[in-house]
Amino acid sequence: MRKVLVLCLAICFVFALTALAFDDMGKSATVNGWITDAKCGAKGANAGAAACTKKCLEAGASAVVVTDGDNKVLAVDNADALKGHEGHHVAVTGHVKGDSIHVESVKML
Numbered sequence: 512m513r514k515v516l517v518l519c520l521a522i523c524f525v526f527a528l529t530a531l532a533f534d535d536m537g538k539s540a541t542v543n544g545w546i547t548d549a550k551c552g553a554k555g556a557n558a559g560a561a562a563c564t565k566k567c568l569e570a571g572a573s574a575v576v577v578t579d580g581d582n583k584v585l586a587v588d589n590a591d592a593l594k595g596h597e598g599h600h601v602a603v604t605g606h607v608k609g610d611s612i613h614v615e616s617v618k619m620l
Contacts, residue, residue, distance in 0.1 A: 539615060541604045543579045546596045548572035553582040561598025568597055576603050576612060586611040593617060
């Protein structure tokens, strides 16, 4: 009987850890900021840098979102979702994990 109780407790512990690990997976956040390239980063977070941003992205630089206020640079996991918004001030909705974001939707501000 004791072995069965220990086994049930171990299974409950594993399920609890799994639930904690996937807690952030379902939540999405919206951040306001500028779409720019990783090369320029926060320096390119303005309306005057749109042409430079497009040029750098075409040359192979990766897309980033520079947030308003704190100028945090978020790498974009799926840069294709930002097509047509290079150099724009936008609201990006997606899953933020550390210093990166997986974009679900983009809305012009």
